[in-house]
Amino acid sequence: PEVLLGHSIGELAAAFVAGVWSLEDACRLVGARGRLMQAARPGGAMVMIAASEDEVVAVLEGREGVSLAAVNAAESVVVSGDAEDVAEVAGHFEALGRRTKALHVSHAFHSAHMDGALEEFAQVAAQVTAHAPRLPVVSNVTGRVASARELADPSYWVAQLRGTVRFAAGVEQARELGGKVFVELGPDAVLTTLLPDEAVAVPLQRTGQAHAFHLALATAHCHGLPVTWPLASTTAVAELPTYAFQRERFWLHAVSGAGDVESLGQVSAGHGLLGAAVTLAEDGLTVFTGRISLSTHPWLADHVVGGAVLVPGTAFVELALHAGDYVGCGLLEDLTVEAPLVLGERSSVMVQVSVGEADERGCRGVRVFGRSGEGGWMRYATGVLSPVVGVPEAVGGVWPPSGAEPVGLAGLYERLAGRGYQYGPLFQGLKAVWRQGREWFAEVELPGDGGVSGYG
Structure with a gap:
């Protein structure tokens, strides 16, 4: 990877891949974080709302029991906190015709429900040894690339546990750094559904799809990412034969047009x-x-x-x-x-x-x-x-006809386009026009390499 981006606890995985911690220290942090968050007070809820951050923040003003948990996309945010308050916020947007979805979670993460876990988690974070990252890690806290100093600071990871997950801003940062293909390592295609349409999203796992891993590798490979295929293969690699493949066709031979149907x-x-x-x-x-x-x-x-x-x-x-x-x-x-x-x-x-x-x-x-x-x-x-009788009279003598006045064609097709006649290159064949009284003369030539076979 050229840049790493996680979502909530996924940022800890990204930091480990970047070399910030040893495997043991990373497991210690993840274990403590999970244990403390699961021990938080009950009665919480989280809801996804199809609205912008500004719209949701305006509704949350004065509501201490609800927090902005995540900004996943321009029109996709998550609120978290006391179940009753969260339901009221969701109901407000449902009345406006906005889509909402309750998340199946055990606790209200990234809200005040986590406050009781912050002090002990800070103590655990202070006991691990941090190193400078080998790869850029995009921060959930700021939405920008995190510095080595931030990733080594225990208070950063405390803020990351409690604060808003700035995933949408992180995606934009990754794209600014040249990211075009996003590969998701997780139990399903969750984060890739939040990416903009122009980004290539490759989830490595999908629920109920045993072939998803190899399909993801093939997709990444087709978009220019290097794949070490021998390591990815679950079966022995066989050499192709050096002779032409033996094959027997069973398809009907196609015929041009409607073909001959003598009957x-x-x-x-x-x-x-x-x-x-x-x-x-x-x-x-x-x-x-x-x-x-x-x-x-x-x-x-x-x-x-x-x-x-x-x-x-x-x-x-x-x-x-x-x-x-x-x-x-x-x-x-x-x-x-x-x-x-x-x-x-x-x-x-x-x-x-x-x-x-x-x-x-x-x-x-x-x-x-x-x-x-x-x-x-x-x-x-x-x-x-x-029936054709005789031969059509041809224009005789000098071309263009003597006395014919040339007609200017500059900007003709542009003027036609302004009137709704949007002729493409193959219909811009008018080369010259002359006028003699009420008669008009023109030279028309098929532009480019237009195929004329089969036409009169």
Whole structure:
């Protein structure tokens, strides 16, 4: 360990590990402390209250029968003292809707109930020999690193027995010293539950969990702490074989998309958003299916509008064009997006694209549907596909077109973000824009290494 922190009697254990006392002297102190505390007057109680220290101190003012026993976290303190007074304090906070919990203790520790043990404990503490600590020990009394002089002073340990346990301040001190991984040595996971969320908490023992010790070592190891594994192992260490492992797989081989299901007439759609296609026997509809989510299509996370991830309109165009190519109608005459398709952070949306039978002109209607979870299907876009006649007219001559005026793009995406269009890097592909009368010309380029395989 780089720094040691205990809680109440745990600080004595920490001081021993740091080399302050010999094992015999440490046992003498712990034995005397336990004996004297158990001999304290009865009728005490301790209660944990989900409140700040300032709130509790204000309520304790004028109540001599109750003490602030511990400040374990920013919103977790313990009061101790006469049972009736402690119950009144707890009732006050319960009426405010705060959580309280009575602690299963034999006496009211860290309160005036301990006053009768202080003098004799001071005599015992004066009989042991103290040494300078080899490791920093964080004090329960001050919440800061204790000096060698403090740890050698019997009056310090008397104050530590009677006063408030400043565990929350001690944790902050340990973190200021670089502590990121806290390993708890105790009969259960008690102190680690008091640590802030950003700290790694590793309890070495858990009630009813025989594997907790080795799990804790593995967790510590994964967070960069050195573990002497031969000493931790309870079984003989076997050398791994020097040949390749023999193995036989029993898992089904995965297929991309929806795969080929010949019995249903499905074939692979061969597309980045669609998995399979099937032509229905009865009404001639061709249906394409797929599934869209941020896990399968992470690039969609760069298209945020109004704080929500939306499937962009160009994705509906892509779906319609692919369906049109499949049925021989490669021209998308028009497309209306009827509703925004929102993607959740962990949910996925099932997609269906249906293409109807051809009319007298050879045109086909196309519709895009989606369904999230157990909800019903909803139509998101409708349009018309037609056979391609000729080649679309290309922009001829000089580029940019003669007479077109350039349009400045400085701060464009910042201005869009201010209006709720928070486009990530993959949706910031506009490179240049020109305007000629009522016509606009633009250069758009896919940024970075965006994958385009499987898309039209």
